[in-house]
Amino acid sequence: MNPNTTLPRIFSRSVLMLLLVFISRSMLAQNVNIIVSPATTSTQVGQTFTVSVVADFTGTATLNGIDAFLNFNPADLQVVGTPTVPAGTQAMLEGVSVPFTSVANMNSLGRVDHGRFTTNGNIAAHPSSDFTLFSVTFQALRVPPGGNTALSFNTALPRQTNAAEGATVVLNQTINGTVTITSNCTPPTATISNTTSCNGQPFSLTLANATGTGPYDLTVNGNLYSNVAVGGSFGLFTPPVEKVYTTNPVTSSYGPDTDPPSAGAPAVELGVKFRTSVTGFVKGVRFYAPDMVSGTYTGNLWSASGVLLASAVFSNVSPNGWQEVTFTTPIQIPANTTYIVSYHSTYGRYRATVGGYNSAGASNGSITILRNGVDGGNGLFKYGPTGFPNQSVNATNYWVDVLFSPAVYSFNLTSVASADGCTNTGSLQTLVVTSVECGTLPVRFVSLAAAAQEPDRIVLNWSTAEELNNRGFQVERSTDGVNWTAIGFVPSDTRSQDIRRYTYTDERLAPARYYYRVKQIDFDNNYRYSIVVSATLGSAARYILEQNVPNPANGQTAIRYTLAEGGQVMLTLLDASGRQVKVLASARREAGSYVEYFEPAGLAKGVYFYKLVVNGFSAVKKMFIQ
Structure with missing residues (x-):
């Protein structure tokens, strides 16, 4: 045996034995x-x-x-x-x-x-x-x-x-x-519905009914909505507003070179043809402003035949940027139908790209701006006062755009969980929501009044704008504001875009307070009612200024007031600091009840006041504009 190899082996065995004892004791200690x-x-x-x-x-x-x-x-x-x-x-x-x-x-x-x-x-x-x-x-x-x-x-x-x-x-x-x-229960079921939707305005989803124990957790279009009760609303949905152009164009300004323009500078209407792939609502107009922006700019929507469907005035127009204005009432249009959107510049200066529609149009979302050669070309203009732009040259792009919201939306319910822990998943329901037209009738009321003429007559006066397919007006009277009787009919032209004024006299009346409303009827027998007005014969009337309806106002709103005696009326709109913004009425009125319709187009959102002054009487009400 080699002594040089034996000693290391003995040493290694000794170390191993010590390690085993240590490990053994450690394991015995952890029991x-x-x-x-x-x-x-x-x-x-x-x-x-x-x-x-x-x-x-x-x-x-x-x-x-x-x-x-x-x-x-x-x-x-x-x-x-x-x-x-x-x-x-x-x-x-x-x-x-x-x-x-x-x-x-x-x-x-x-x-x-x-x-x-x-x-x-x-x-x-x-x-x-x-x-x-x-x-x-x-x-x-x-x-x-x-x-x-x-x-x-x-x-x-x-x-x-x-x-x-x-x-x-x-x-x-x-x-x-x-x-x-x-789970020890039957999987719950649920059905969702929606609140009323019209003109592409926001609406909420609702839990129409469900089985199991509420409240419920719902998954709709991949979004989780918790603690929803049957009949409760959830998930406020705001329809998107589509537009074609999302960036600023590189182009040139044309027209007068002075600001303000020299005398005789021509005003001009500039437009573009477009179609949409789905039914929906045109909510407004856009255009890209030139470098000098004096004058007034008005956005317009036209049918292909040249009928003006909507109009609104731009406010606070700034140079070299996209400008937007929304119509008081969105206009519903069908899919795959040609319309024209335009703006009118009293200054006559504008942005343009010559030949911009020669090869192709432009599309985004549901909107397509037509290319040159389709339906007579694109890039439309007309010099002079505002009017249908029916001329085209070199397929010039005048950088006009449209604000559009589709009318139909789908919501997929894929999961419902009840409060007791039971769940149900899968393709449970597809809800299709169609936004309808709020005002299906082509008549817009501008004013309505009922004035007493002693001793036994009350005279109704009303005016309208933008009448299309209007058969006429049925006048209805009530003595309590609840039960109504038709007392006469006033015919109308089938088409008018001008302000129209109408009068009806109710005679041989006994002393009392009378309520009136006007029922507008079109040739398809669709109808809608005006706001209610009243007048008093033979008794002491009062001065009254009522709250505008609707309030807040995001479109046309009505202000109703009552005069005890005839006099010079001044009805004004004030901003939050008390500065006069607009005169809503300035005329002599006889004793009776009146309605002034007001459209806040171009005004900033916020708090306003309207003030009535007549015969020493003064009253103020608050109005919210959205």
């Missing part, structure tokens, strides 16, 4: 598991179950201290009642205990904390066999993703689950638990 018992539990939503935290001895060992921090998911489970500690455990570990926090705190944190330990020398205080540290009762709240939820021990400081004998750690391992939760 206690802390476990969840039972390790697996099956339950149903709404039911309760009890588990215990147990010190499980796997070999010869004792302990005099144990801490357990049991984690749970508070979305899946909640503690019911205060956890309990067996009397035997309290007797064995007679020292200090870590008390349970409140149940509310446990459920908030998702953790149950408890510990017990002793420092006395009593053998009974150093258990060497299995015992229960505490028991806790849970209630299942829902079916978790995958169906399982964990009961796990926290093992990181400062809340470290551990077992010790004096300074020696005797914990071998922690063994977590698993809870399988199933």
Whole structure:
């Protein structure tokens, strides 16, 4: 034997033996598991179950201290009642205990904390066999993703689950638990609907009906809406406003070179042909402003045959940027039909790109601006006062755009969860919402008045604008404002874009207060009513200024007032600082009830006031403009 090789081998064996003894002693010292018992539990939503935290001895060992921090998911489970500690455990570990926090705190944190330990020398205080540290009762709240939820021990400081004998750690391992939760109910069903939608205005979705226990969590078009009650509205939907151009063009200004223009500079109407792939609402006009912007700019919508459908005046026009104006009432148009959108400049200066529509038009979303050669070319103009632009040259692009909202939207309900944890998923419902035209009749009231003429007559006067297909007006009277009687009919032209004025006299009346309304009827027998006005014969009337309707106003609104005697009326609109913004009426009126229709186009959103002054009487009301 070579002595040079024997010594290292003996040394290596000695080291190995020492390591084995050390490892063996360490393993013998760690002979206690802390476990969840039972390790697996099956339950149903709404039911309760009890588990215990147990010190499980796997070999010869004792302990005099144990801490357990049991984690749970508070979305899946909640503690019911205060956890309990067996009397035997309290007797064995007679020292200090870590008390349970409140149940509310446990459920908030998702953790149950408890510990017990002793420092006395009593053998009974150093258990060497299995015992229960505490028991806790849970209630299942829902079916978790995958169906399982964990009961796990926290093992990181400062809340470290551990077992010790004096300074020696005797914990071998922690063994977590698993809870399988199933549903004990029939999957819920739900049906959604929508609030009334018209003119492409915002609307809400509603939960029309549902089975199961409410409130419900709904998933619609991938969006989650929580705690929805049957009959409740959710998910306010604002239809998008589409436009073709989203960037500023690189182009040139044309027209007068002075600001203001020299005398004789021609005004001009500039337009573009467009179509939409879906039915929807034209809400307004856009144009790209030139470098000098004196004068007035008016946006217009025309049919292909040249009928003016809507008009609005731009306000605060600034150079070298896109300008927008919305119509008081959006105009519904069908799909795949040619219309013209234009603007009129009294200054006559404009932006243009010669030949801009020679090769192709422009599209975005549902809108297509037609290319040159389609329906007679594109890039339209007309010099002079505002009017239908019916001329074209070199397919010039005048950078006019349209504001458009589709009328039809789809909403897919793909999941409903009831309050008892039951769920139903899949293609549950497709709701198709169609925004209808708010004012289907082609007549716009401008004013309406009822004036008493003693001793026995009341004269009604009203005016309208933009009449199309209007058969006429039925005049109705009431003595209580509830029950109505038709008393006459006033015919109308079938088409007029001018202000029209009408008069009807109600005669041989007894002294009383009378209410009137006008029913506008078109040739298809569709109809709508005006606002109600009143006049008084033979008794003391009062001066009254009423609240505008509707308020807030985001389109045409009506202001009604009553005069006890005839006089010079001044009705004005004031801004929030009291500065006069607009004169709404300035004329002599006889005693009676009057309505002034007002359209806030071009005014900034906010708070305004309107003021009535007549015969020493003065009154002010607040108006909100949206």
